[in-house]
Amino acid sequence: MILKCIAIDDEPLALNLIRNYAAKIPALHLIQTFNDALSGAEFLRHNPVDVLFLDINMPDISGLDLIRSLNEKPQVIFTTAYKDFAYEGFELDALDYLLKPITFERFGKAFQKALDYYSAKQIQAESHPESLVVSSEYQRIKIALSDIEFIESSEKYIKIHLVKAKPVLTLISLNKVLEKLPEDKFKRIHRRFIVNVFKVKFISNQKVQLTSGVKLPIGKTYLHFIEEWLHY
CATH class of the missing domain: 3.40.50.2300 (Response regulator)
Structure with a gap:
């Protein structure tokens, strides 16, 4: 290393x-x-x-x-x-x-x-390449990485948006959860958003559109994501 x-x-x-x-x-x-x-x-x-x-x-x-x-x-x-x-x-x-x-x-x-x-x-x-474990509502929840579409920061909490289930709310910072995720699958695109790069359908006008139809902005300091995404 x-x-x-x-x-x-x-x-x-x-x-x-x-x-x-x-x-x-x-x-x-x-x-x-x-x-x-x-x-x-x-x-x-x-x-x-x-x-x-x-x-x-x-x-x-x-x-x-x-x-x-x-x-x-x-x-x-x-x-x-x-x-x-x-x-x-x-x-x-x-x-x-x-x-x-x-x-x-x-x-x-x-x-x-x-x-x-x-x-x-x-x-x-x-050791845990395919899942993320978080605490939510006094429970420990294991979330399959493939089920995560994007992650949103909301004050002291983050909201983990899933493909086929309701979002999971957990008390952790966006920086800390990013440390737990594989760098080749999840990228920060905004001070408030992390996306699963394999759920990005296309990028237009400095916005990503996910496979679900959700559109998210790309922050000015994260514009390099556009070029990176083209290589996936």
């Missing part, structure tokens, strides 16, 4: 250090580095990565605000000289929090956390 990553930091020396450390780890592929948060955020909106090494205290927007602005969030490893932001970092489900100056040993431990996370996710997907 090779994890794709980028690094965002306004300090050139910090970026050079991350480049050097990443080059020593064969299973870590550093795609690109950015010295400002806005450019890095724009890249992330169109290029999904596994891991983001992110400074917190930057002049344009903070790393914390950058993460809050993203619909699709990679696993985040904060890199900062300030201890004060640790609590906020973990509130945003950061994978790790590295204090500068960062040693290679500490960098390696953070990478191992990321590798463990994605390894566990892969094992989970392989």
